[in-house]
Amino acid sequence: MKKHNFSAGPCILPQSVFQKASQAVLNFNDLDLSILEISHRSKDFVEVMETARNLALEHLGLQNSNYTALFLQGGASMQFLMTAYNLLENKAAYLNTGTWSSKAIKEAKLIGEVIEVASSAKDNFNYIPKNYTIPNHVDYFHCTSNNTIFGTQMHQFPDTSAPMVCDMSSDIFSRELDFKKFSLIYAGAQKNMGPAGTTLVVIKNDILGRVSRAIPSMLNYKTHIEKESMFNTPPVFSVYVSMLTMQWLKDKGGIKAIAKQNEKKANLLYSEIDRNPLFKGLVANKEDRSQMNATFTLESKDLESAFEDYLKEAGINGLKGHRSIGGYRASMYNALPLDSVEVLVETMQTLEKNA
Ligand SMILES: *Cc1c(COP(=O)(O)O)cnc(C)c1O
Secondary structure, eight states, rough: OOOOOOSSSSSSHHHHHHHHHHHHHHHHHGGSHHHHHHHHTSSHHHHHHHHHHHHHHHHHHHSSSSSEEEESSSSSHHHHHHHHHHHSSEEEEEESSSSSHHHHHHHTTTSEEEEEEEOGGGGTOOOOOOOOOOOOOOSSSEEEEEEETEEEEOOOOOOSSEEEEETTTTTTTOOOOGGGOOOOEEEGGGGSOOEEEEEEEEEGGGGSSHHOOOOOOOGHHHHEEEEEEEEOOOHHHHHHHHHHHHHHHHHHHHHHHHHHHHHHHHHHHHHHHHHHTTTTESSSGGGGGGGSSSEEEEEEEEEEEHHHHHHHTTEEEEEOOOTTTTEEEEETTTTTTHHHHHHHHHHHHHHHHHH
């Protein structure tokens, strides 16, 4: 029986996508060839890349606009450096909400001056700072929309005249936002879009060309824009599976429809965390809770092994919290069915009844 997979990443993708992907490994588009053995310049693969790039823009409501979508390599971690390399001339403002933001700040500091506008580091990132000021005349403002490890999510974005750069790795395509507010969005595929190996980057074209340094070809967004995301051999399988997932999302009714489902899943789990006396949430302010990654723990360590036995019996996978915070983390990405959350809630209730 298939597991209820709450893994934080790489994580669950739609079952139908796994099936189509495995078929394409054996015989892609009835070519009697595997997708893994054809040229990335072939008509069939170029069409995959174009479809994937278009679907990404379509889902974000940015098609027919001055945005370009790219599928790059090096993970979201490479974007920590690339964003700074391409956009940071003098100063940039960063909001520090977790491990990933901190890593982005570290890379940017190699390139220029970083102003940390606010940080929740002192409280082990258990809330999202608010009421900070973004100084005038910064080259850009960088934030992380969803903090995968700590289970917090930005539910409001600041109004700023600076271009807004956002790491949306773990909540891309999960909720409706005004994506036009962002000048650059990046997301490693393996949280909500596809397999590891590619990163979606969506860039507003006019923010490029403002820095004076020479940029190595592979790190230069312009290279990849000019070459339509085919400057070098792209990660063909990751892009293909991401395309399938975006098509699945479109068939489901797009972000609007999936957002309702995600809200339902998150509400169900958080209500149980709040109701069940054996558990407590790990985010300080309820308003900052993530709809994608819910972090919680047992009130008493004594029940740990009993709970873990029940989880195993129920076929629940990937619930262990990140080592930097402990406890449990239920990742409820787009492809996780409501049914899996129901099973988790029942398991929490079983523990309560038998404790
Ligand atoms: C997982 C994650 C990353 C790191 O992604 P890689 O693709 O492994 O480099 C960065 N940011 C966020 C928000 C993440 O969840």
